[in-house]
Amino acid sequence: MAVATVSVSRIRRFSVGKAAAWTYLVVVLVITLFPFYWIIRTALSNNFQLSTHPSSMLPVGFSFGAFQRALGLATPAQAIAQGGSGASLNILLFLRNSVIYASVLTACVVFCSAMAAYAFARLRWTGRNAMFTLLLCALMVPGILTLLPNFVLIKDLGLTNTFTGMILPGALFSAFNIFFLRQFMLGLSTEVEEAALIDGAGPLRVFFRIILPMTVAPITTLSLLTFINTWNDYFWPLLITNDDSVRPLTLALAIFKQSSPQEAIDWSGLMAATLVAAFPMLLLFMVFGRRIVNAIGFTGIK
Numbered sequence: 001m002a003v004a005t006v007s008v009s010r011i012r013r014f015s016v017g018k019a020a021a022w023t024y025l026v027v028v029l030v031i032t033l034f035p036f037y038w039i040i041r042t043a044l045s046n047n048f049q050l051s052t053h054p055s056s057m058l059p060v061g062f063s064f065g066a067f068q069r070a071l072g073l074a075t076p077a078q079a080i081a082q083g084g085s086g087a088s089l090n091i092l093l094f095l096r097n098s099v100i101y102a103s104v105l106t107a108c109v110v111f112c113s114a115m116a117a118y119a120f121a122r123l124r125w126t127g128r129n130a131m132f133t134l135l136l137c138a139l140m141v142p143g144i145l146t147l148l149p150n151f152v153l154i155k156d157l158g159l160t161n162t163f164t165g166m167i168l169p170g171a172l173f174s175a176f177n178i179f180f181l182r183q184f185m186l187g188l189s190t191e192v193e194e195a196a197l198i199d200g201a202g203p204l205r206v207f208f209r210i211i212l213p214m215t216v217a218p219i220t221t222l223s224l225l226t227f228i229n230t231w232n233d234y235f236w237p238l239l240i241t242n243d244d245s246v247r248p249l250t251l252a253l254a255i256f257k258q259s260s261p262q263e264a265i266d267w268s269g270l271m272a273a274t275l276v277a278a279f280p281m282l283l284l285f286m287v288f289g290r291r292i293v294n295a296i297g298f299t300g301i302k
Contacts, residue, residue, distance in 0.1 A: 043067065043272040050267060066272035070256075089273060093244065094252035098277075101166055101237070101248050102230040108171035110223050114215065116173075117181035118207050122193065132182075138175040151239050161243040166236070177222055184218045185211065224288050228281050249277045 042050065046061030053060045068078075071091055119125070120132050150169040159165030188211070196206050212219075234250045241247050247255075257270050 039271045039274060042268055043275055045268050047266055047268040063268075066266075066268035067276070069266070069269040070273035070276055089252060089256045090244070091249070091252070091273065091276060094247060094249040097163075097246055098231055098248040098250070100163055101233075101246075102227050104163065105167045105171055105230050106223050106226045108167065109174050109177060109226060110219060112172050113174050113177035113222070114181055114212065114219060115207065116178045117185055118203075118211055120178065121182045121185035122188075122206075122211065123203060135175050135178060139179070147236065147239060150236075154240055161241050161246055163246055165240050166246065169236075170230075174226075177226065180222055181215065181218060184215055188214055221288070224284060228284065231281055253277060 041057070041059050043066050044059035044062055044064070045066070046063050047066070049061035065078075070089060072089060120128060120135075146169075154160060154165040154169065157165070159168065192210055193206055196210055201209070231248075232250060233248070234254075237248050237251055238254075241251070253270065253273055256273055257265060
């Protein structure tokens, strides 16, 4: 009888703890996802009727007109009739700019970071540990402190309003990327590498033929993380560009908001454009989310 009582009490304690944990997870999930729901709700609303029911949890005057305005499918007259501002947004141009900016910068910084990580993890050279300590110190420097020197440099080089000027400051060095890949490379087996060196292969050949294929998973993960961060970048493109031919999509959203010829902001159109801009990143993270988590676990980063 006593044994049964103890078992029942343990089950109850476990059930209460499990219920509390699930409650906490649900609350955190709701808080995290609610802003996304509010964006969707606003994007599917009629901009004229939003102000009449600002606290409604459901779309007010359900309409897909905001997406038509964001994609440039509505004429100015139609946009104004739907409650829009009449402002135009060449989303295909800005989408192309974002793809070029994020893709080229990601390819450059990941490649350079992989080579630097290989040097720190697999090669033996004087001052390696001291240099890596200096590299770790770079992780403590806020990115905002480097914006003004980079801007002055790009301006003096005459590279403002160019993709080269946007990409160059971040294309050759990333302390986090180097640290991330070094952690993974330290755990690789040395037998194949030593056999290649005995056969006469040099460091570059070992890197391209052995190390690089063995690090495809973390490099893919790092590429995704870098691409997402670059896609969402706002402040640096804002400093370096003032021409629509190179402006990324993040800046286009601000321009769309500020170019309203009316007093009222086209909130539904702005939220629809935000969803269009965020959709590629959400899709990438949904497809590769598990790989990102697994690769971070393999690196040993806590």
